[in-house]
Amino acid sequence: MIEIGIPKIDDYLKGGLPIGKSLLYYIHPGVEGDIFGMQTLYTNLQKGYKGICITATTSPETLRERFREYDFDLEKYEENFDIIDAYSALIGADSSEKYVVDNPEDIKNIDKVITETIEDSSGGLIIHGSLSNIMDMCGEKETLECVEGWNKCMLLYDGVGIYNFTAWPYSDETLTKVRDEFFNAVVKVGGIAEKVIFGQYYSVSKSDWTDDNLGHSILFKILKPGGVRVYLPKILVTGPFNAGKSTFIHSLSTRSVSVDRFGTTVALDHGHVDYNGFSADIFGTPGQERFDPILKTLGGEAMGVFLVIDSTKPYECERAKQMLDITKTFGLPSVIVANKQDAPGASSVDDLRIEMAILDEHIPIIPVVAKDGEGVIEAFEMLIDRIMVRL
Amino acid sequence: MVEYKLGVSGLDDAIGDVRGGSNIMLIGPPMSKKEVIINNIAYQGLMTGESSIFISTGESGESIIQWFEENGKDINGYIDRLGVIDCVSKTLGLNVGDIDHIKRISSPVNLTGISVSITNFFEEFWMKKGIQKSRLCVDSLSTILMYSNLQTVFRFLHVHTRRIKTAGALGVYIIESGMHDEQTITTLKQLFDGVIEIEEENESYFIRSVGLTQKPTKWCEYEANGAEMIVKHKERR
Numbered sequence: 182m183i184e185i186g187i188p189k190i191d192d193y194l195k196g197g198l199p200i201g202k203s204l205l206y207y208i209h210p211g212v213e214g215d216i217f218g219m220q221t222l223y224t225n226l227q228k229g230y231k232g233i234c235i236t237a238t239t240s241p242e243t244l245r246e247r248f249r250e251y252d253f254d255l256e257k258y259e260e261n262f263d264i265i266d267a268y269s270a271l272i273g274a275d276s277s278e279k280y281v282v283d284n285p286e287d288i289k290n291i292d293k294v295i296t297e298t299i300e301d302s303s304g305g306l307i308i309h310g311s312l313s314n315i316m317d318m319c320g321e322k323e324t325l326e327c328v329e330g331w332n333k334c335m336l337l338y339d340g341v342g343i344y345n346f347t348a349w350p351y352s353d354e355t356l357t358k359v360r361d362e363f364f365n366a367v368v369k370v371g372g373i374a375e376k377v378i379f380g381q382y383y384s385v386s387k388s389d390w391t392d393d394n395l396g397h398s399i400l401f402k403i404l405k406p407g408g409v410r411v412y413l414p415k416i417l418v419t420g421p422f423n424a425g426k427s428t429f430i431h432s433l434s435t436r437s438v439s440v441d442r443f444g445t446t447v448a449l450d451h452g453h454v455d456y457n458g459f460s461a462d463i464f465g466t467p468g469q470e471r472f473d474p475i476l477k478t479l480g481g482e483a484m485g486v487f488l489v490i491d492s493t494k495p496y497e498c499e500r501a502k503q504m505l506d507i508t509k510t511f512g513l514p515s516v517i518v519a520n521k522q523d524a525p526g527a528s529s530v531d532d533l534r535i536e537m538a539i540l541d542e543h544i545p546i547i548p549v550v551a552k553d554g555e556g557v558i559e560a561f562e563m564l565i566d567r568i569m570v571r572l
Numbered sequence: 573m574v575e576y577k578l579g580v581s582g583l584d585d586a587i588g589d590v591r592g593g594s595n596i597m598l599i600g601p602p603m604s605k606k607e608v609i610i611n612n613i614a615y616q617g618l619m620t621g622e623s624s625i626f627i628s629t630g631e632s633g634e635s636i637i638q639w640f641e642e643n644g645k646d647i648n649g650y651i652d653r654l655g656v657i658d659c660v661s662k663t664l665g666l667n668v669g670d671i672d673h674i675k676r677i678s679s680p681v682n683l684t685g686i687s688v689s690i691t692n693f694f695e696e697f698w699m700k701k702g703i704q705k706s707r708l709c710v711d712s713l714s715t716i717l718m719y720s721n722l723q724t725v726f727r728f729l730h731v732h733t734r735r736i737k738t739a740g741a742l743g744v745y746i747i748e749s750g751m752h753d754e755q756t757i758t759t760l761k762q763l764f765d766g767v768i769e770i771e772e773e774n775e776s777y778f779i780r781s782v783g784l785t786q787k788p789t790k791w792c793e794y795e796a797n798g799a800e801m802i803v804k805h806k807e808r809r
Contacts, residue, residue: 318720349728
């Protein structure tokens with residue numbers, strides 16, 4: 182199995198891409214999709230596989246720069262990495278790459294170089310940087326005929342083929358063929374658009390070895406450095422007054438801001454977390470009852486909830502449950518943050534579990550000292566796990 | 573309804589306001605100062621609180637900014653509403669990275685990269701900065717056509733002219749006349765709502781618009797004085 186290296190995709194594909202198979206990233210125009218192939222390549226270079234990238238729209242030097250932008254350090258794996266340069270000849274430039282296409286507008290020339298490379302690099306990955314570009318230059322039918330040949334060759338030489346394809350408005354016949362016929366797996370990378378594209382998602386739309394998780398969409402963001410991150414646009418932090426919600430958000434976030442008065446949150450807290458393949462925006466509610474009318478608005482469209490309680494005040498559980506009700510987040514993936522564990526008189530997690538029997542017993546309780554950052558990441562990881570099993 | 577002024581006085585007088593969602597081809601011979609026209613169109617947007625996205629295939633991003641500075645069009649106060657997609661610097665092998673208002677594309681053949689940068693600028697202006705009037709200025713389609721075939725460019729434009737329409741934005745695209753065959757121009761014209769045409773006669777340049785008003789406007793002589801367009805009310809014989 183080759184690991185895809187994109188969050189959740191390996192789970193959906195039951196561990197990744199079996200040797201000898203091919204995967205297509207089917208990318209809607211305008212959506213940043215070329216990073217997907219790059220991330221898959223880099224993930225496997227780190228695991229000791231050979232990787233080859235075909236470039237038809239970018240000079241090899243610029244391509245290497247693109248990897249660096251994401252902090253993908255190719256130099257460490259230079260021995261196992263090669264580029265098929267199908268670009269330099271197009272602008273009349275010399276190439277110092279091992280594999281060079283002399284005439285990028287001639288599919289026979291491209292085919293010859295790719296086939297030779299597959300034979301040379303048995304057991305490796307070939308990343309086709311832009312299949313659509315080769316189709317545009319060399320003809321759709323001719324290119325797709327070669328794709329069949331390359332995929333057979335990969336099977337013969339124990340490699341895998343990863344293709345980036347921008348779904349420009351080709352004929353329906355071409356697009357259907359690309360989506361349905363030529364590849365063992367297809368991952369759609371799309372944009373959420375109203376008047377403009379304002380969000381991006383991916384989903385596995387085809388896999389010929391498992392169909393358990395087809396069609397689940399995951400929102401994502403591209404980070405530089407970092408690469409593809411699952412994006413959780415809204416995680417809510419709520420809980421009774423003075424439980425330490427703002428401190429928890431500040432402690433968890435890579436950047437954050439609070440709207441407060443004399444140290445008490447009077448509007449909301451906002452923080453952003455980038456951690457371990459996930460990118461999340463965190464919104465905190467005020468805890469005082471006089472702000473209850475705005476809680477429903479703040480809770481709208483949340484994907485998960487941290488319920489922060491003061492471990493020295495387990496009797497506030499009723500108020501905590503009331504806040505989940507008001508924010509309409511009861512039933513969403515939740516984690517109870519038992520804050521102030523270091524304070525005198527703080528109840529243990531087991532005691533809190535008894536005190537909080539009013540809440541679902543399956544909601545995990547994580548002991549936390551937010552002011553020192555203790556337990557904060559554990560709480561985040563726990564909530565992410567609970568959100569992801571639902572996707 | 574959203575409407576746009578081009579910011580070229582003689583043309584604005586003749587055409588009036590342009591409906592939001594319009595895509596306009598600006599076609600004329602080499603040396604006819606089309607770049608002055610399109611730069612003025614982009615500048616007009618910046619001055620009036622809109623955002624302007626500029627795709628440059630002939631000049632680096634910095635040169636575009638410099639043009640405005642050298643020609644007395646101060647854009648310092650508006651730079652956060654300007655987005656330049658620079659298709660030149662990387663092609664020349666210059667070791668320059670992206671900055672907030674300039675995104676570099678590996679080459680004009682990388683239509684996917686251009687497309688992603690347009691999307692990113694639109695998202696930034698619309699969603700993050702709340703600016704919901706935008707102009708897309710492309711200088712020029714002719715260079716893009718040198719790197720990619722007509723069908724490929726047509727597909728690219730098909731996607732983006734539709735996005736301009738959906739967003740109620742304004743798109744202006746330069747084409748060099750005489751560089752492409754008639755079939756190419758006719759094919760591309762299908763994607764546009766109007767054309768601003770420039771012709772040369774006896775060492776003078778004349779301009780008119782077709783499709784943006786009920787009837788084509790009259791041919792008027794114009795000249796560029798530095799960064800200013802002077803459209804004379806002198807008609808072509």
